[in-house]
Amino acid sequence: MVPPKLWKLLWKIQAPPKIKNFMWRALRNCLATSENLFKRKIGRSPLCQICSTHPESVEHILLLCPWVQGVWFGGNLNYRINHLEITSLWHWLHDILLSYSNRIDDQNWLATQIVFTCWNIWKSRCKAIFEHKTPSPHSTITATRVGINNFMEAVKLSRSPHITANERTSTSPICWNPPNVGIIKVNVDASWNHNNCRAGIGVILRDSCCNFIAAKAIPSTASSALEAEAQAVLHGCELAHALACTSVIIESDSRGIIQCLNGDIARGAWAIYPILNRIREQQTLFHSCRWSWISRVANEAADLVASLAMARMSNEVWVHRPPSSLTHVLNKDGLPCPPHV
Numbered sequence: 001m002v003p004p005k006l007w008k009l010l011w012k013i014q015a016p017p018k019i020k021n022f023m024w025r026a027l028r029n030c031l032a033t034s035e036n037l038f039k040r041k042i043g044r045s046p047l048c049q050i051c052s053t054h055p056e057s058v059e060h061i062l063l064l065c066p067w068v069q070g071v072w073f074g075g076n077l078n079y080r081i082n083h084l085e086i087t088s089l090w091h092w093l094h095d096i097l098l099s100y101s102n103r104i105d106d107q108n109w110l111a112t113q114i115v116f117t118c119w120n121i122w123k124s125r126c127k128a129i130f131e132h133k134t135p136s137p138h139s140t141i142t143a144t145r146v147g148i149n150n151f152m153e154a155v156k157l158s159r160s161p162h163i164t165a166n167e168r169t170s171t172s173p174i175c176w177n178p179p180n181v182g183i184i185k186v187n188v189d190a191s192w193n194h195n196n197c198r199a200g201i202g203v204i205l206r207d208s209c210c211n212f213i214a215a216k217a218i219p220s221t222a223s224s225a226l227e228a229e230a231q232a233v234l235h236g237c238e239l240a241h242a243l244a245c246t247s248v249i250i251e252s253d254s255r256g257i258i259q260c261l262n263g264d265i266a267r268g269a270w271a272i273y274p275i276l277n278r279i280r281e282q283q284t285l286f287h288s289c290r291w292s293w294i295s296r297v298a299n300e301a302a303d304l305v306a307s308l309a310m311a312r313m314s315n316e317v318w319v320h321r322p323p324s325s326l327t328h329v330l331n332k333d334g335l336p337c338p339p340h341v
């Protein structure tokens with residue numbers, strides 16, 4: 001019996017009704033799994049149609065089938081499934097949600113991640129069976145991320161009707177998203193020390209499959225944090241152009257610089273006009289180049305490269321192979337596991 005506390009938690013989860021409904025059916029064991037169909041004498045075999053080694057229960061589909069291990073571990077949760085801990089879906093969900101944190105915000109975040117992951121595993125499983133293909137952990141992880149981001153964006157918009165058009169097109173704050181096919185995403189960030197005006201600029205380029213293209217760490221000086229962020233955007237454009245990218249999205253977690261680039265020049269930003277002009281010149285070199293805001297937490301990869309720059313005396317560039325200190329964040333952002341090198 002699913003405890004009432006868990007139902008209560010489930011109905012409060014930030015997720016679309018169709019996903020909550022799916023989770024409700026999964027917890028009540030009402031999904032059309034091979035095992036359930038076999039019991040009802042509809043199916044020919046209770047075995048999983050993907051691995052063919054175990055009865056296809058709800059727990060097997062969502063948590064235990066070998067291919068889903070990569071989805072849980074490679075996704076935002078970096079979660080390693082322990083087969084011994086799983087007795088039933090609701091026990092597992094109950095334990096993981098209530099043992100994770102006492103903070104309701106943390107529990108909500110985790111619950112959203114879990115239900116979107118389960119939903120996308122189910123969709124991939126059905127598609128794989130229907131099309132006689134092997135399910136892909138990588139595309140399931142990407143679909144989960146995109147699903148969560150789009151949903152959160154919609155929630156954010158519905159709560160704040162006065163949000164500006166620029167913010168509306170900006171990237172969702174939950175996690176990093178790969179760009180569309182053919183576009184390179186350039187994440188930039190700057191660390192700035194107001195005592196000595198030293199700055200560390202970080203730039204990282206990735207493609208639509210989350211693959212690492214290049215990164216650059218640039219030690220610099222700047223008279224303000226905004227100037228350091230502007231330098232980061234400029235370096236991002238320059239590196240993308242040097243690597244012959246034609247369509248790019250430059251993503252920064254500085255609202256100030258994105259507002260400036262969108263023509264809304266902040267008061268006191270006159271000091272960065274020369275850099276803004278150079279950025280505009282760079283922009284014309286691309287077939288397409290747009291700016292986007294990203295939250296700090298989702299811009300972790302660029303932030304790490306910026307902190308590497310702070311500790312260096314000269315520029316450093318990595319092409320194709322990321323610095324090892326970046327691997328963890330890149331995997332978290334969706335770099336195929338094992339790391340593409």
Ligand SMILES: [Zn+2]
Nearest residue numbers: 048050051065
């Ligand atoms: Zn299986």
